Amino acid sequence: MKSNIAYLSFNQDEKLVQNLGMTVLLVNRTTILSRVIRQLHQENYELVYSSPEVYSYFENEIEKLSVDVMPIIILEAQTSGSLGQNRMKQLLAKSIGIKM
Structure with missing residues (x-):
């Protein structure tokens, strides 16, 4: 069964997210992320x-694509990671129309 959730990574070995049923997409620094x-x-x-x-x-490009195309969320190994928490706050604020 094909998942409708993708995970973008620079690393090929992402066993945990594969076990969760996500499709792992390997990207590199020359990837045209918008495509x-x-x-x-x-x-x-x-x-x-x-x-x-x-x-x-790809932070700037991800910010734009999240608004224009589809949600892109950070998945951190640590649930208390500040990068992931800040990203979720930004997405929530944008979804309800608050400018941060």
């Missing part, structure tokens, strides 16, 4: 998670 996200949208993916490293590298 990848638009393709996922066309293939009816509902949500995209990103490793903290991918988010940090």
Whole structure:
């Protein structure tokens, strides 16, 4: 069964997210992220998670694509990670129309 949730990573070995049923997409620093996200949208993916490293590298592009195409959320190994918490706050604020 194909998952409709993707995970963007620079690392090929992502056993945990694969075990959770996510489709792992390997990206690199030369990837045209907008093409990848638009393709996922066309293939009816509902949500995209990103490793903290991918988010940090593509932050500006991810911010724009999250608004224009589909939600992109950071998935950190630590539930108390500040990068993931800040990203969730930004998404929530944008979804209810608050400017931060």
